[in-house]
Amino acid sequence: MRVLTPELMRQTDRTAIEDYGFPGLVLMEKAAMALRDAVRPLAQGGALFLCGSGNNGGDGLAAARMLLLEGCPVRVALLTSAGKLKGDARAEYELLLRCGGAVREIADEAALAAFCAGAPESVAVDCLLGTGLDRAVSGLYAAAIGWLNGQHRPVIACDIPSGVDGRLGHILGCAVRAQKTVTFHALKSGLCLYPGREYAGEIVVADIGIPPQIHSDCPYEQLSFEDAAALVPKRARDSHKGSYGHAALICGSAGMAGAARLSAGGALRSGTGLLTLMLPGSLLPLLNGDPPEAMCLALPEKDGRIHGAAQAALSALAGKSAVGIGPGLGKDCDHFSLIRHILEQTDIPMLIDADGLNALAQDPDILRGRAAPVVLTPHPGEMARLCGWKVQDILQDPVGCAVEFAARWGCVVLLKGSATVIASPEGRVTFNATGNPGMAAGGSGDVLSGVITALLGQGLGGYDAARLGSYVHGAAGDLAAREMGYHGLTASDMHKGLARVFARLSGL
Numbered sequence: 001m002r003v004l005t006p007e008l009m010r011q012t013d014r015t016a017i018e019d020y021g022f023p024g025l026v027l028m029e030k031a032a033m034a035l036r037d038a039v040r041p042l043a044q045g046g047a048l049f050l051c052g053s054g055n056n057g058g059d060g061l062a063a064a065r066m067l068l069l070e071g072c073p074v075r076v077a078l079l080t081s082a083g084k085l086k087g088d089a090r091a092e093y094e095l096l097l098r099c100g101g102a103v104r105e106i107a108d109e110a111a112l113a114a115f116c117a118g119a120p121e122s123v124a125v126d127c128l129l130g131t132g133l134d135r136a137v138s139g140l141y142a143a144a145i146g147w148l149n150g151q152h153r154p155v156i157a158c159d160i161p162s163g164v165d166g167r168l169g170h171i172l173g174c175a176v177r178a179q180k181t182v183t184f185h186a187l188k189s190g191l192c193l194y195p196g197r198e199y200a201g202e203i204v205v206a207d208i209g210i211p212p213q214i215h216s217d218c219p220y221e222q223l224s225f226e227d228a229a230a231l232v233p234k235r236a237r238d239s240h241k242g243s244y245g246h247a248a249l250i251c252g253s254a255g256m257a258g259a260a261r262l263s264a265g266g267a268l269r270s271g272t273g274l275l276t277l278m279l280p281g282s283l284l285p286l287l288n289g290d291p292p293e294a295m296c297l298a299l300p301e302k303d304g305r306i307h308g309a310a311q312a313a314l315s316a317l318a319g320k321s322a323v324g325i326g327p328g329l330g331k332d333c334d335h336f337s338l339i340r341h342i343l344e345q346t347d348i349p350m351l352i353d354a355d356g357l358n359a360l361a362q363d364p365d366i367l368r369g370r371a372a373p374v375v376l377t378p379h380p381g382e383m384a385r386l387c388g389w390k391v392q393d394i395l396q397d398p399v400g401c402a403v404e405f406a407a408r409w410g411c412v413v414l415l416k417g418s419a420t421v422i423a424s425p426e427g428r429v430t431f432n433a434t435g436n437p438g439m440a441a442g443g444s445g446d447v448l449s450g451v452i453t454a455l456l457g458q459g460l461g462g463y464d465a466a467r468l469g470s471y472v473h474g475a476a477g478d479l480a481a482r483e484m485g486y487h488g489l490t491a492s493d494m495h496k497g498l499a500r501v502f503a504r505l506s507g508l
């Protein structure tokens with residue numbers, strides 16, 4: 001599913017209007033119809049529209065007219081003088097008046113308070129600001145947003161909740177908290193990132209007739225269920241365990257044997273044909289053959305951590321189809337050399353996570369020039385150590401950071417967060433839409449490492465393995481949360497959820 005920035009959306013509108021000849025008013029009417037359809041079920045007691053000075057307001061004026069003509073009581077406030085309306089918004093204003101509607105022009109906060117006081121309507125519609133928002137909200141618009149957020153009736157947002165930055169999802173001053181957002185033609189990146197995603201409530205993407213081929217090369221996307229299903233490796237009846245790869249996980253240390261088990265469970269529930277865990281030998285008695293499906297190989301260790309193991313690991317990696325390194329590894333000065341040897345001397349697709357990333361941060365230059373896929377799965381703290389950005393700056397612009405690093409070092413970056421983003425070396429970006437706050441708990445990332453390593457081992461490219469892995473991992477957490485809630489959800493609960501998600505994606 002395509003995701004556009006406000007700028008790309010503007011270009012798309014322009015192309016539809018100027019190159020294809022779609023009248024702008026036709027697009028606005030289609031947008032208004034979709035908005036009307038979302039408002040209607042909640043408008044038994046009438047609908048109150050708050051409209052701004054641009055085309056977002058124009059959508060609202062048109063939807064108000066449509067509901068009025070259906071017999072629904074509507075009241076419309078316009079937060080500018082009608083004389084300042086331009087183009088399609090002006091045309092919609094005149095149409096509304098000609099159809100018997102009334103519009104109250106609101107000049108100040110007192111007039112707004114008087115208009116809104118004791119409002120009888122059962123739904124409010126936010127058509128104040130859309131993708132044209134270009135500065136922090138203040139004054140009258142901020143008062144209108146404050147009123148919408150302080151009253152009890154549901155709010156439907158037109159295109160994007162007013163005050164949310166359409167590109168980054170930031171709140172510019174203040175923003176509407178909507179129950180539902182009807183967005184037009186494509187998702188906007190600001191609706192995929194927090195806090196914008198939270199403010200939007202349920203999101204509906206409405207087709208307004210813009211030809212899909214315009215900007216079909218847009219680099220941003222979000223996986224729908226169907227998109228994810230199309231990426232799942234197919235399983236033929238006449239196949240065997242060798243058909244689905246042999247994944248290796250280099251993981252675990254004294255005190256963190258559980259990470260190996262969690263990661264192994266992630267791989268085993270994601271279709272790997274075979275799995276070998278490569279661990280400090282002292283962990284083997286602790287694991288006690290669990291999980292039984294995994295083979296185990298003891299690597300040299302020091303103080304409970306893998307150490308001096310490059311040669312042993314390289315020999316053991318012969319014939320493996322993917323390797324993941326990092327879960328529960330602990331910090332050891334020798335890990336950098338282990339990673340460098342694997343990067344330089346094998347062409348096995350590789351995932352690096354957790355303390356593997358902290359080791360890599362010594363010199364990410366060792367990633368350069370590797371032909372086989374490398375997937376990095378940092379959280380913002382690990383990303384900061386890798387790329388030198390401040391954590392705060394990464395949180396402000398996770399997409400910019402992930403894209404820059406992926407392009408610079410030729411790898412796939414899966415930057416974790418409440419909204420995980422996955423960037424390819426070519427500049428493609430997927431926003432992950434699955435997952436929930438219950439997954440913000442230790443071990444969740446270990447499971448994800450296992451999932452992605454298994455998918456790499458089954459032949460998926462780095463970008464597809466990372467984005468499908470992220471989708472499935474989040475969806476497994478969502479399934480588990482339905483049963484366990486957020487507070488009691490553990491990483492182990494995700495294992496069975498993974499199996500169920502893959503079953504659904506496979507149509508079983």
Ligand SMILES: NC(=O)C1=CN([C@@H]2O[C@H](COP(=O)(O)OP(=O)(O)OC[C@H]3O[C@@H](n4cnc5c(N)ncnc54)[C@H](OP(=O)(O)O)[C@@H]3O)[C@@H](O)[C@H]2O)[C@@H](O)CC1
Pocket residue numbers: 013024027028029031052053054055056057058059128129130131132133134135136137138141158159160184208
């Ligand atoms: N054909 C199309 O293009 C289609 C577009 N569609 C719809 O149009 C929307 C985009 O419309 P848009 O570009 O007119 O911008 P919009 O979001 O209404 O804002 C407009 C004005 O707000 C102002 N302003 C900005 N920031 C402000 C602030 N902080 N506080 C106060 N005022 C602020 C600023 O005016 P200024 O005050 O700078 O003169 C700006 O001009 C899009 O979201 C979708 O709903 C659909 O109908 C489908 C077809």
Ligand SMILES: [K+]
Pocket residue numbers: 056126127128129130157158159160161162
């Ligand atoms: K809006």
